[in-house]
Amino acid sequence: MAIRIINTLFEVLQLAIVFEVVLSWVPNGRQSKVWYYVRSFTAPIMGPCEKINDKIFSGFPVDFSPIIAYFLISILHRIVMTILGTL
Numbered sequence: 490m491a492i493r494i495i496n497t498l499f500e501v502l503q504l505a506i507v508f509e510v511v512l513s514w515v516p517n518g519r520q521s522k523v524w525y526y527v528r529s530f531t532a533p534i535m536g537p538c539e540k541i542n543d544k545i546f547s548g549f550p551v552d553f554s555p556i557i558a559y560f561l562i563s564i565l566h567r568i569v570m571t572i573l574g575t576l
Contacts, residue, residue: 492573499566503559505531510555534558 509527512518528535535558542554 492570495569495573496566499562499569502531502534503562506535506555506558506562509535531558534562 505527509524509531512521512524512527518524535554538554538558538561539552541557542552546553
């Protein structure tokens with residue numbers, strides 16, 4: 490039961506990141522209430538990833554922070570599932 494909840498949490502977080510990216514492409518998407526709700530959910534992972542993006546890809550016109558966040562969430566998900574699998 491706990492493993493199912495954790496899997497769902499990670500999947501929802503990944504979908505929220507994708508949804509945030511799609512909303513950023515929509516005109517006035519970042520000014521919508523939906524974006525603020527999604528952003529409040531993804532901010533703990535996206536904030537540090539945006540700082541990493543600024544350090545590594547400074548001056549580059551493409552924002553890679555959602556890709557970095559998605560990758561880190563995938564790694565964290567595997568680590569958590571490995572730990573729970575050994576308990």
